[in-house]
Amino acid sequence: MTSRTVEIWVGLFVVAGIAAMFMLAMQVSNLGTYSSGEGYEIEARFEDASGLKVRSPVTMAGVTLGRVTNISFDGKSYQAVVTMTIEKQYNQLPAGTSANIYTAGLLGEKYVGLLPGSAADPCEDEKLQAELEGRKPDLQGLDCKPQHLAQGSKIQLTQGSLVLEKLIAQFVSSFMDNKEKTKNK
Amino acid sequence: MKLDPIRNLGHSGLSFFQRLGRGNILFVNILRGSPALLLRPGLLIQQVYSVGVLSLLIIFVSGLFVGMVLGLQGYNTLVKFGAEESLGVVVALSLVRELGPVVAGLLFAGRAGSALTAEIGLMKATEQLSAMEMMAVDPVRRVLAPRFLAGFISMPLLAAIFSAVGVLGGYFVGVGLLGVDEGAYWSQIQANVDFDDDIINGVIKSVVFGVVITWIAVFEGYDAIPTSEGVSRATTRTVVHSSLAVLGLDFILTALMFGE
Numbered sequence: 001m002t003s004r005t006v007e008i009w010v011g012l013f014v015v016a017g018i019a020a021m022f023m024l025a026m027q028v029s030n031l032g033t034y035s036s037g038e039g040y041e042i043e044a045r046f047e048d049a050s051g052l053k054v055r056s057p058v059t060m061a062g063v064t065l066g067r068v069t070n071i072s073f074d075g076k077s078y079q080a081v082v083t084m085t086i087e088k089q090y091n092q093l094p095a096g097t098s099a100n101i102y103t104a105g106l107l108g109e110k111y112v113g114l115l116p117g118s119a120a121d122p123c124e125d126e127k128l129q130a131e132l133e134g135r136k137p138d139l140q141g142l143d144c145k146p147q148h149l150a151q152g153s154k155i156q157l158t159q160g161s162l163v164l165e166k167l168i169a170q171f172v173s174s175f176m177d178n179k180e181k182t183k184n185k
Numbered sequence: 186m187k188l189d190p191i192r193n194l195g196h197s198g199l200s201f202f203q204r205l206g207r208g209n210i211l212f213v214n215i216l217r218g219s220p221a222l223l224l225r226p227g228l229l230i231q232q233v234y235s236v237g238v239l240s241l242l243i244i245f246v247s248g249l250f251v252g253m254v255l256g257l258q259g260y261n262t263l264v265k266f267g268a269e270e271s272l273g274v275v276v277a278l279s280l281v282r283e284l285g286p287v288v289a290g291l292l293f294a295g296r297a298g299s300a301l302t303a304e305i306g307l308m309k310a311t312e313q314l315s316a317m318e319m320m321a322v323d324p325v326r327r328v329l330a331p332r333f334l335a336g337f338i339s340m341p342l343l344a345a346i347f348s349a350v351g352v353l354g355g356y357f358v359g360v361g362l363l364g365v366d367e368g369a370y371w372s373q374i375q376a377n378v379d380f381d382d383d384i385i386n387g388v389i390k391s392v393v394f395g396v397v398i399t400w401i402a403v404f405e406g407y408d409a410i411p412t413s414e415g416v417s418r419a420t421t422r423t424v425v426h427s428s429l430a431v432l433g434l435d436f437i438l439t440a441l442m443f444g445e
Contacts, residue, residue, distance in 0.1 A: 020348070020349035021349075028349075028378055029384050030375055030379055
């Protein structure tokens, strides 16, 4: 075999190997579903973030908007601080958005579900306040735009994960209470 | 006379460590001789052809059939739990994490490792290596280093081809034959296979196996007793030792990578 054909075959082999690795990377792994990585970070505090992991999805209306990038513990308030990165094209989330930790399926992975709330608008607040007090609204110095979540925003309304043992304990204690009540009657 | 068994034990222990030492010295010498290959890429290309390209067919066919069998077996088990949509995950994870590197490594040891040992051993038996030394050509650099590097390059590529073809084989059986939803097959794979944890670790495994298999093959050939029987024994040892090394190392690597 001439060295030319050998070289062509080796070239084809290397190309096929790299193509296979590329196919594994893009088609068979989650690399293809990654976003550009650019986005803004928001923060939420949960009473209980058990089961949530770094890189868990953050969804709204069932669509993944971003990922959890960090989970830490706040030693002062004893809460879990969850940092999430939202892709930058979703920059219209209203400021009143609430965050809940849900479970996918009966036994599935935990994920953060965002529920849209009202977009807090300082001008509207001022108008309402003025109407109640019977005076003219003072709109000077106020930014008359609905507020959106942006880099560093904190989500106020949160609901942590549901732990099965807690639910059962609640159910059992309320069941026992009822029983005692009926006995006393 | 009574001490003979103990003497034999000592002898085999000593010769084992001598072989181990010779193997390590050879490994270092090969690594030192490798940079010079950049000046003569023709040698390397020739070896990549005989080590990698000629192994393509067996890797391709085995990968296809392993993937197809995984698809069939996985489907039959998963359908009992109503989870046949997860077929893609079963096929892809088992191929990328384990079967791709390991089975490709075993096939590589049988197909390319044995050929390397026989070739080098025969070169030694026919005194070609001594002739090279007479001409002041270092056989480690001229003969062993290109073969070692070729195995090092080929093995990850072969393992990747094996995994990719296997996933396609599972796709043909699962989606084409058994009626798993096509979108579910790929989306489940993409949702559950992680690039860093699964793909990169699989590639690392195949690189390690490639180094170990070609090192054993090259060393056994170079260290063979220069007779026809010695060469045949060395070839057998290459296949046995490198297969055992692949399986043993696979357990260690898996425990390091996936055990928490």
